[in-house]
Amino acid sequence: MGRYVIRRLLQMIPVVIGTTFIIYTMVWALPGDPFAGKCGDRACPPAYISMMTAEYNLDEPLLVQYGLYMVDLMQGNFGETFRGTEIVNELLQRYPTTVQLAVIAIVFELVIGIAAGVVAGLRRGGFIDNLVLVSTLVVVSIPVFVIGLVAQIVVGVQLGWLPVTYDGTVYSLILPGFVLGSLSLAYVARLMRTNLVENLRSDYVRTATAKGMPQKRVIGVHTLRNSLIPVVTFIGADFGNLLGGAIVTEGIFNIPGVGNMIFRGIRDREGATVTAAVTILVLVFLLVNLFVDLLYAALDPRIRYE
Incomplete structure (x- = not known):
């Protein structure tokens, strides 16, 4: 290891x-x-x-x-912007907000995406399965900025359930977090459903069922864990993408995060700002993927690293 x-x-x-x-x-x-x-x-x-x-x-x-x-x-010197501001200070101010936004998006992916995929996979061909497949296809077909604007109008303005702009609290990140994770949530649900259906047809599942093992244990311990491996791979890669790809969502909800900083740096041709921010995002992305690779052994004991 x-x-x-x-x-x-x-x-x-x-x-x-x-x-x-x-x-x-x-x-x-x-x-x-x-x-x-x-x-x-x-x-x-x-x-x-x-x-x-x-x-x-x-x-x-x-x-x-x-x-x-x-x-x-x-040497730890990220340079200065053209306005004379230390880039590392801006990153330290903005990065926690973007991380919070990405974590909220991942939570929605894990909870809603995996749950919808499991329910659809266990009821393959039924009403719930078709509902999940159709609804996720609709979400995948709609651009993120459209989902964000609709969520602002319906959930924030008309219903008044959640704030429509960022006010410095984690509560105000719930709606943009859902918008940011909506596309990936749909992919997670479909991926989980496909892998679960495939594993339910495997020989080891039929063997465990034939030995009299309870159905809950067959699904919860064996089938579900094996089905999670591709999902964990996707979510690990998606977390890195969310940290750097939240430019549109941060713009819609007026969130002062790293995505907003990168967009401003590209617009103003702030080379040092863009390069420094992307370097940090690349490092985080690589470390997250390393953690995901190590997590495989916990999900499937057959996986070992030499």
Whole structure:
């Protein structure tokens, strides 16, 4: 197990380097003036441009720029925005909100998605099964921003059950968390249902039933655990995606999270901001996937790591 973890951690190094280089190149190698509009309606003074060019090493070749940036990054220096704000401070302020939003979305996926998939799988071909398949297909077909706007109007405005914008409390993240996790929730339900139906037809299930094992134990201990492995894989990958893909949801509900920060950085061509935020998201994504891989052994004892 220890050798496996070390090997996976070493494999993260080229992934992080490759990802940050792609993001850095996409942001800084774009044509145009990176300081356009930074001084209002008038052009920036030459002294300001010279100072910013030297600070961000823009007078160096792209590979040298990236190398100098990574050296600072490995020393814990995430740089500053064009406004002079420490990027690490903004990340520390915004990241907890995005993590809370992603956790709420994952909870909805786990509770509603798995429950709907189990019920549909156990009643395959029945009314509930068809209802789950049709409803999840409808959710998958609707864009997230449409679901968000409809949820705001119906749940927030007309019914008044939940706040329509973020007010700094976890309670105000329930509605955007559901919206953020709605698409993945539908996929989890369908994935859980498919795997459960497949495992119910397996030889070990028929053998356990023939030996007189109670049906609850056959489903709860054996069938359900094996069916959860693909679902856990999907949810682990989805958690990383939720941390970086909440831009639309955070915009609809006015949430000051990392997604909002990345969008603003892309819009304003804040290369250091975008690269730093994406680097953190990549690291979290890789660590979550490592945790998911280690969780396989708990779900299925046949899985072992050498």
